[in-house]
Amino acid sequence: MFGLRKGGKREIKKIERVLKNLDDNYECVFDYCHSDERQNIIINEKNNEKRCRFCRKTEPEVKFSKKAHAIPEFLGNKKFVLKSECDNCNEFFGKNLENNLSNYLGICRTILMLNGKNGIPEFKTKDKKERVKGIKNQELQGLIAIKQENKNFMQIDEQNKVLTFNTEREPYIPISVYKCLVKIALSLLPDSELKYFNQTIKWIRNKSNIDLVYYNKMINYTFLVERFVSSNKFINLRTRGYIRRNDKFKGAYFYFILEFLNMSFQISVPCLNKDMNFNINKNIIIIPSSYELGGIENTNLTVSIQDMRKIYKIISQRLSLSIGYSELEKNTKVDDRIWNLKDNLIKKIKKDLKINS
Numbered sequence: 286m287f288g289l290r291k292g293g294k295r296e297i298k299k300i301e302r303v304l305k306n307l308d309d310n311y312e313c314v315f316d317y318c319h320s321d322e323r324q325n326i327i328i329n330e331k332n333n334e335k336r337c338r339f340c341r342k343t344e345p346e347v348k349f350s351k352k353a354h355a356i357p358e359f360l361g362n363k364k365f366v367l368k369s370e371c372d373n374c375n376e377f378f379g380k381n382l383e384n385n386l387s388n389y390l391g392i393c394r395t396i397l398m399l400n401g402k403n404g405i406p407e408f409k410t411k412d413k414k415e416r417v418k419g420i421k422n423q424e425l426q427g428l429i430a431i432k433q434e435n436k437n438f439m440q441i442d443e444q445n446k447v448l449t450f451n452t453e454r455e456p457y458i459p460i461s462v463y464k465c466l467v468k469i470a471l472s473l474l475p476d477s478e479l480k481y482f483n484q485t486i487k488w489i490r491n492k493s494n495i496d497l498v499y500y501n502k503m504i505n506y507t508f509l510v511e512r513f514v515s516s517n518k519f520i521n522l523r524t525r526g527y528i529r530r531n532d533k534f535k536g537a538y539f540y541f542i543l544e545f546l547n548m549s550f551q552i553s554v555p556c557l558n559k560d561m562n563f564n565i566n567k568n569i570i571i572i573p574s575s576y577e578l579g580g581i582e583n584t585n586l587t588v589s590i591q592d593m594r595k596i597y598k599i600i601s602q603r604l605s606l607s608i609g610y611s612e613l614e615k616n617t618k619v620d621d622r623i624w625n626l627k628d629n630l631i632k633k634i635k636k637d638l639k640i641n642s
């Protein structure tokens with residue numbers, strides 16, 4: 286079950302089988318897509334009494350003055366807003382969970398040009414000898430500039446138009462990355478389902494990851510299905526939730542999928558009230574992502590299952606990442622301009638190092 290797999294005809298049959306299983310036993314309770322219309326989408330708006338869905342506190346005991354994002358802003362979310370998250374919970378999740386997911390993604394945030402609160406983050410290696418900068422605006426769909434001294438940092442396959450980056454993730458706590466994805470899933474879940482997740486909410490709100498009451502039960506879930514597409518066909522931020530309606534079926538009660546650009550995550554959201562018989566090694570369903578459903582060539586798709594059980598910080602973990610490009614120019618003079626880039630220069634360098642155009 287663990288490891289990489291690549292596609293083929295057998296893969297298509299497998300996908301059809303999974304879709305039938307989903308259709309027979311699950312209900313899709315949400316499917317949100319971040320399209321171009323510039324409107325805020327309020328998630329779970331019916332919660333009029335302003336009760337925080339995580340700590341269950343109401344005004345005036347807690348405040349609701351900050352704009353809470355149902356999906357972190359650094360994943361490119363500008364419009365999914367959550368009204369039922371109090372300022373305390375918002376701050377707690379930001380400091381303890383979202384920072385870990387952000388570090389886990391590391392250089393991906395720059396290469397995929399994830400536009401967060403402060404734009405696309407610039408990536409630097411620890412010794413600052415390698416730098417990567419992403420630039421995206423209406424004029425220029427996407428450009429990344431790379432400065433490197435160590436030739437191993439980035440390798441170019443000009444024949445297949447692929448760049449491979451060899452670097453390290455920033456320090457992160459695996460179980461907190463998992464908790465962060467659970468938090469996003471619970472933000473999007475309809476109110477009527479929330480009552481089954483009391484223990485899960487207690488778990489993600491507990492600052493200590495060592496709490497044994499939960500740890501032994503939750504680690505049955507903490508495996509992350511991760512996909513990465515190396516082609517330069519990007520997809521919009523999209524998120525789906527599936528709730529099991531047939532309790533005789535042994536899959537998890539709640540599967541959650543989060544997709545953005547070239548990456549997709551799937552988790553089984555812990556639900557101790559409903560998952561008496563769930564065993565992740567036997568019963569996990571790997572739900573087809575938009576890449577498989579949209580017919581992205583299987584050879585460009587990597588699927589791996591990441592073990593996120595560890596509760597301590599991982600300081601340096603190697604990360605190798607390949608991504609396609611459409612045009613490439615090697616020009617050291619251009620680099621200096623890009624590092625201090627101003628909007629009026631963007632037009633001039635349009636044809637320089639370029640991805641995703």
Ligand SMILES: [Zn+2]
Pocket residue numbers: 337338339340341342347370371372373374375
């Ligand atoms: Zn709260």
